[in-house]
Amino acid sequence: MTSWIPESASNLASNVDNITLFVTVLSVFFCVLISFFLIYYSIKYRRKSENQETAYITGNELIEIIWTVIPSILLMVIFAWGYIAFRELKHPPADALEINVIAKQWLWQFEYFNGKKSINEMYVQKGRPVRLIMRSDDVIHSFFVPQFRVKQDVLPVNYSQLWFTPTKTGTYDIYCTEYCGAGHSKMLGKVNVLSPEAYARWERADEFGGDAVAGGSDLPPAERGENLYSQRGCNACHSLDGADGVGPTFKGLFGREEKLVDGSVVIADENYIKESIYVPQAKMVAGYAPVMPAFKGILSDDEVTAIIEFLKTQK
Numbered sequence: 001m002t003s004w005i006p007e008s009a010s011n012l013a014s015n016v017d018n019i020t021l022f023v024t025v026l027s028v029f030f031c032v033l034i035s036f037f038l039i040y041y042s043i044k045y046r047r048k049s050e051n052q053e054t055a056y057i058t059g060n061e062l063i064e065i066i067w068t069v070i071p072s073i074l075l076m077v078i079f080a081w082g083y084i085a086f087r088e089l090k091h092p093p094a095d096a097l098e099i100n101v102i103a104k105q106w107l108w109q110f111e112y113f114n115g116k117k118s119i120n121e122m123y124v125q126k127g128r129p130v131r132l133i134m135r136s137d138d139v140i141h142s143f144f145v146p147q148f149r150v151k152q153d154v155l156p157v158n159y160s161q162l163w164f165t166p167t168k169t170g171t172y173d174i175y176c177t178e179y180c181g182a183g184h185s186k187m188l189g190k191v192n193v194l195s196p197e198a199y200a201r202w203e204r205a206d207e208f209g210g211d212a213v214a215g216g217s218d219l220p221p222a223e224r225g226e227n228l229y230s231q232r233g234c235n236a237c238h239s240l241d242g243a244d245g246v247g248p249t250f251k252g253l254f255g256r257e258e259k260l261v262d263g264s265v266v267i268a269d270e271n272y273i274k275e276s277i278y279v280p281q282a283k284m285v286a287g288y289a290p291v292m293p294a295f296k297g298i299l300s301d302d303e304v305t306a307i308i309e310f311l312k313t314q315k
């Protein structure tokens with residue numbers, strides 16, 4: 001429609017745009033209204049002679065009620081509408097395609113479930129929800145695609161996530177929006193939204209060569225995780241078939257509600273599993289002894305991410 005805002009190319013864009021427009025129009029309306037009366041009454045009720053006396057006004061309940069109730073209602077509308085949209089932004093659909101994103105000074109790296117990697121170029125499919133699981137190798141970065149109206153900080157310690165469904169094929173910009181050092185302004189990337197047919201071809205082949213596959217292809221992350229599971233000795237304590245061992249089984253672990261010794265319940269998501277591997281005693285599962293060795297400094301972030309992808313396949 002207009003060119004003063006970026007094109008909108010995701011399912012989340014219209015909500016963000018409508019709320020922004022609503023708040024802007026409302027603010028401009030009241031700014032003009034109040035400024036008008038401010039100036040108009042300053043002139044109308046100015047002191048017209050040296051000995052004119054100021055009117056004695058003690059209050060007006062009707063006006064006070066009006067200018068309290070109307071703005072309150074408007075603010076509640078902004079809150080409710082914003083909250084509904086925010087909830088949607090924070091809750092990716094369960095069937096979303098997952099891509100691991102690694103931010104580092106000063107590039108974006110993408111890893112797909114089939115082991116494909118790309119640098120600064122992300123490939124997604126039109127109409128298919130995408131969930132990004134993001135981490136940083138160094139400082140705080142922030143992932144921003146203006147045309148999708150999504151933005152999320154990317155942290156060195158925890159995974160952060162972001163989701164969208166691209167609605168138009170084309171190429172869109174990725175910016176880093178957290179000042180991250182000398183190369184920050186060059187930390188740019190592209191999202192390539194492909195038609196389902198083109199996406200299927202991309203998934204199969206090393207097509208779109210050059211930069212796109214600069215990261216190369218590796219074993220799929222879930223398979224790397226499976227290898228680590230036996231190479232790093234997790235299998236001594238964690239079964240895959242549901243049998244209880246020294247530690248809880250990995251069968252159905254991802255997404256499970258886990259009861260901890262202190263009585264609280266956590267959902268076994270990416271961040272919980274990462275913490276359980278690096279600092280096992282931070283959140284102790286009820287009914288088990290604190291015998292798991294800490295893998296901080298032994299397993300890299302990349303290996304932990306691969307193990308998480310492996311756990312997701314153990315339903």
Ligand code: HEC
Nearest residue numbers: 232233234237246247248258273276280283284285288292
């Ligand atoms: C010596 C036995 C042992 C080894 C080896 C071991 N773990 Fe554990 N693990 C445990 C025990 C016991 C618990 C439960 C107590 C706790 O929360 O620390 C646990 C808990 C976990 C949890 C949380 C599970 C849940 O149900 O919430 C994860 C994830 C995990 N381990 C991953 C791993 C990975 C990955 C490896 C290999 C790199 C590994 N463990 C190696 C004993 C072990």
Ligand SMILES: [Cu+2]
Nearest residue numbers: 141176180187
């Ligand atoms: Cu950055």
